[in-house]
Amino acid sequence: MYLSRFYLPLMKETPADAQIISHQLMLRAGMIRQGAAGIYSWLPLGYRVLKKIEQIVREEQDRAGAVEMLMPTIQSAELWRESGRYEAYGKEMLRITDRHDREMLYGPTNEELVTEIFRAGTRSYKDLPKMLYHIQWKFRDEIRPRFGVMRGREFLMKDTYSFDLTEEAARKSYYKMFVAYLRTFNRLGLKSVPMKADTGPIGGDLSHEFIVLAETGESQVYCHRELIDMAVPGSDVDFDGDLEPFVRERTSLYAATDEMYDEKEFEKVPEDDRITARGIEVGHIFFFGTKYSAPMNCVVSGHDGRNVPVQMGSYGIGVSRLMGALIEAYHDEDGCRWPVPVAPFHVGLINLKPGDEESDRLCREFYAKLQGAGIEVLYDDTPARPGEKFARMDLIGLPYQMVVGPRGLATGHVEVKERHSGERIELTPDEALDHVTGKIISALVPA
RNA sequence: CGGGGCGUAGCGCAGCCUGGUAGCGCAUCUGUUUUGGGAACAGAGGGUCGCAAGUUCGAAUCUUGCCGCCCCGACCA
Structure with a gap:
């Protein structure tokens, strides 16, 4: 590309609105332009990076055996009433009425929609397991958007959904995503640490947030030093094999965000190995069993011919947020310092x-x-x-x-x-x- | 949603308190001289002062309402 033909509106001075480095640099380097609070246009330079991040995320999802699809941004309220979330979700969900007064919404996530799609096309346990994903724009009407694309209202997210017959099988799907996430963030040039997250009413040990350490991170995090430089599984990793050792290696050492922090447990870590830092959540993986499949009647025939609701999990990566995280991790006083795989x-x-x-x-x-x-x-x-x-x-x-x-x-x-x-x-x-x-x-x- | 702040040229800001018809730096355009880490000089263009109503002979400036944006807090599968 010849610079004389490219569209690269740079700013010498830092706009007053931008508080953190990644936001300032994205504006100054002509990568984004704000349209409204928490809503951005992606200018040519920024869009190139966004597509690179997206492609790496895609390649690692494919490698792990997930199947790409695309669901719409606008959904019908009906589905959300089936799961009971239409009322539960609150004002964060952007509700829209069409010309026929039908209630619609701009999707903040896609559990309901993917569950509906899956129940329509699946009858037997023989069709399991499956993992479906898409990379699509989401909207959450945050009370207070901030930090540029790190906490926008409209954002690009990769979300995967797993469907299994049993909880034990679902655990294997979860491990696949766990390993895929380690690889994804590593390829992007980021050091990520999986941390215990709140599993809500389901309980169990199957929810992790993937955190990138950065001074401007929104969460306070605590972890064992060894987790930070631990080598990630290579491209030859067998996703059909036993992935538990990788997961156990990463989850046996202490790592937790603020909400899950347990002072007594953390103090069991040798003092020199205790790391207290700020972190950016770039991924979140979650097993939620039959939370949606049961109320929405997403069932398959089991070995005995009886219908059972499928066991599900969902796995998100904040694609647009990652761009902010990358700049937070890679910059100096003169500007951005892109790692080769994501450089525009x-x-x-x-x-x-x-x-x-x-x-x-x-x-x-x-x-x-x-x-x-x-x-x-x-x-x-x-x-x-x-x-x-x-x-x-x-x-x-x-x-x-x-x-x-x-x-x-x-x-x-x-x-x-x-x-x-x-x-x-x-x-x-x-x-x-x-x-x-x-x-x-x-x-x-x-x- | 509570508290605070801001809205004046593309960007950063002054002017507002004490009303008198809009200014500075950067950027842009023209010319000349420059030319290896954001040049110098000379000239030029660009603004319904967020919107609306009110007070006044006269409003960027005072009053009221609305809109937008930012910060702190609460919130964040």
Whole structure:
């Protein structure tokens, strides 16, 4: 992409409304624009990141055996009356009336709808287990939206629903999602810690929040130090095999958010290993048994021919919120520092002097070769001054910058800057190309 | 929903108390000089002062109502 064609409205000054770094940088780097409280447009740069996050989430869901579908944003109130949640949900649910005075709602979640879909198409235990998911916009009319996309009213969420015959089988589905989540956040470049969450009236041990540690997190969290750098299952993990060891490894050490915090239990952790921090909830997995299947009559014939309600669980990832979490985790005073897998472009190619024949020629050559290697390039071909170009590229935070200009070319060199470390090296054009290509390609292969 | 704050040019703000027909910095446009980490000079364009009503000869400024946004709290499968 040529910068001269791209739409990238940057701001030098920080808008007064934005309180936290991720919100400030998303506005300054031209990634989002607020439409109303907690509602944002995704501008081209931000949308590219959102799609990358979404795609990684999708790949890991598919790997775990979940099946993608798409349910609508608008739902009928009728279904929610079946489950009893239409009244229970309260004002957080945005209620809409259509021209025929039918009661509708903008979905805050999809348990009812997916249960209806599943009951309509499933008769026998032989059709189980199944996991269905979709990635769709949700709306929750939060009393007070804040922190930009971290706590918006409209947000993009991946939600998976599992259907099993027995609680024991449901546990296996739960473990699949547990492992998929570890892999997903790891691929995004985030260190996540699963923490015990409130299971509500169902009870049991099957609810976890996945927390990314960050100073600006909304929840106070407590955990054992070893959880933070624990290696995640590799891409060769067998989702049909026994996943319990992975789960046990992660859940045997203490980790809890504020609401589940137990001081006495935490004090059993050796003092040096106790970590008290702030965290951002990026995922939540939950087993809820027959909470919806029973009232909504989502049943299958069991081995004995009798109908039994299916055992269900739901598993959410806040896709749009993750973007905020990523910036909170990866930024410095100059701007964003995107990890390669989610970067809006991989390389920022800076032509310091458009119009200079040799600079133009080499930039065009770099651009073609990088694109040919499957690398996404944002080529700054604008006539702006060098200082502005550098500052701009630092702000939007592409992982690598290649700087081409007459001064370097006089000695046959170009500069390569790694945004994350800030390291700058002088290389010949061929070396620079190999260096950058190699780094990016290897960073794109999922572990 | 309770408490607080704010709404003046694309962004950041001053002016309001003490009414007199709108200003600063950045950004934008033109020209000249510059040119490797957010240039300098000269000039230019851009605002129904959130909306409505009221007071007044006259309202960005005073009064009332409404709308919107932000912060703290409560809330957050």
